[in-house]
Amino acid sequence: MLDHLILTVDYTKEWEQAMEQLPALLKLLGTRRITLTYVLQTHKRLHPDDTEGSATERLRRIGERLESSLGVETATHVANGFVAQEVQALARKLSADGVVACNRSHRAAKELFFGNTALNLARMTKVPLLIIPVQDEPPAAEEEILLATDGSKASLNAQAAFEKLMANQRTGRVVWAHSEEPEQSDEATEQRINELAERHPNVHRNILTGRPVDQILQTINDTRPLLTIMGKRGSTPIQEIMIGSTTEHVAAGSPYPVLMIP
Known part of the structure; x- marks a missing residue:
């Protein structure tokens, strides 16, 4: 159903935890291709290791892991700017079927995640958007x-x-x-x-x-x-x-x- 997805990456422990749910969701949605993307937010203070070369290498390693464990085809993309805008531009350019983002804010007992990348994507997206929360609840009871x-x-x-x-x-x-x-x-x-x-x-x-x-x-x-x-x-x-x-x-x-x- 969603053959090609753009997967936003942020390298945090919360992101890694949320992505543990990814295999079952990709199988459900029939996804065969993933473009991993990381956006260098040049309007913010960057970590010394936050360079295009470093980001590309990190994405490559994550892609290899996904290809090995999930059997999907992967590609990587590094951009500069505002995350939501760059991800939407990439989705249009590649004619992707959807975008995947992590929501790290639901545990704060707030219904809105102001300033969060996932919220900005939710407001801007013209393609299906899969929002995966950090999983601190019991896993899905069944595949309902x-x-x-x-x-x-x-x-x-x-x-x-x-x-x-x-x-x-x-x-x-x-x-x-x-x-x-x-x-x-x-x-x-x-x-x-x-x-x-x-x-x-x-x-x-x-x-x-x-x-x-x-x-x-x-x-x-x-x-x-x-x-x-x-x-x-x-x-x-x-x-x-x-x-x-x-x-x-x-x-x-x-x-x-x-x-x-x-």
Whole structure:
């Protein structure tokens, strides 16, 4: 499904810990090629060892390890500038199918990770973004895939990706949390969820009432899915800089991987 991914690297222990979850996710997503990228942030004070040559050598060693353990093809790329901008430019240049980033902030009990590379990527991305948190919770209970939806047009691509994975007879779950005040679109959303479950007998339904962020995160913590898939709103510059979308909150607070689909 996501044949070629850009993998952002930051060389921290937290990044190494988060990447322990990578093998199962690459297998799930059908990834065969990875471009490892590191961005020298020239606007910040650099460590003496933080040079293009040193970064390239580090990426090469990581790539060799991934090729040996996962059987994927790897390439490396070192850039200078702002991480999110450079990663997005590389994704466009290589026509990559998605980007992988580490979220090191969810343990701080904050829903937003201001200033974090993952947040900037979440706001800017035009391709699927896989956010892998540092894993300090028990590992995924089973290979269940969770689709969190609000029934909007922005969620349709996420639903399509979810259904592709369900075609392999995996176990899935759809969660929709709506407010206590009914809206006109609620009936259509519930019908769409019911139709999805009828097409895939291995899909469970959770229709909940309450603040969507709270309900989705509670479901994630209860079910411990291998992956949560959500749609990303915002395709204009104004929408991209708006803070506080449900998807951003969930991606920031989830102790398990989240795939954002534009």
